[in-house]
Amino acid sequence: MSDLKDTIKSAMKDAMRAKDKPRLTTIRSIQAEIKRIEVDERIELDDARVLAVLDKMLKQRRDSISQFEAADRHDLADIEKAEVTVVQEFLPQALTEDEITDMVVQAIADTGADGMKDMGKVMGVLKAPMQGRANMGDVSKLIKAKLA
Structure with a gap:
C-alpha cells in the first residue's frame, strides 16, 4: 500500500475518533474514488496516481465553488471550501x-x-x-x- 493511502486511512480513523463528520465525509469520498479506480482498472494505485486523484478532486471542488458562488449559494460554496481544505492536507506543499x-x-x-x-x-x-x-x-x- 502506498504511503499516501496509509496517511489517508489514518486520517480517517482520527476523524472518526474526533467525531468530525464533515472531515470524515470528505476523507471517505477520497477513499471511495481511489477504491473505484482500483476496482475498475484492477490495479493498486501508487502515490503518483493517488496524487492525480486528489488533484482531480481539488479541481472539481474549485469548479463547484465558482458555480455555487455564481448562483449565490454561499452555503454550498462553504461546504466545498471546507472539502478543499481537507483534500489539500494530503497534497505536497504548493509551489510559489x-x-x-x-x-x-x-x-x-x-x-x-x-x-x-x-x-x-x-x-x-x-x-x-x-x-x-x-x-x-x-x-x-x-x-x-x-x-x-
Whole structure:
C-alpha cells in the first residue's frame, strides 16, 4: 500500500475518533474514488496516481465553488471550501509563483519550444513535477503567455 493511502486511512480513523463528520465525509469520498479506480482498472494505485486523484478532486471542488458562488449559494460554496481544505492536507506543499515561473521557463528552454505548437511538449514535461503542487490551468495560461 502506498504511503499516501496509509496517511489517508489514518486520517480517517482520527476523524472518526474526533467525531468530525464533515472531515470524515470528505476523507471517505477520497477513499471511495481511489477504491473505484482500483476496482475498475484492477490495479493498486501508487502515490503518483493517488496524487492525480486528489488533484482531480481539488479541481472539481474549485469548479463547484465558482458555480455555487455564481448562483449565490454561499452555503454550498462553504461546504466545498471546507472539502478543499481537507483534500489539500494530503497534497505536497504548493509551489510559489516564482517557482512555477522558473519551472516553466526551464521547461521551455529544455524542450526548445518556440511557439504555441510546442505547448503540449512543455505541459508534458511539467505535469509530473507539478502534479498536486500547482493549478495546471494557471500553469497553462503562463505557458501560453511565455510562448506568445
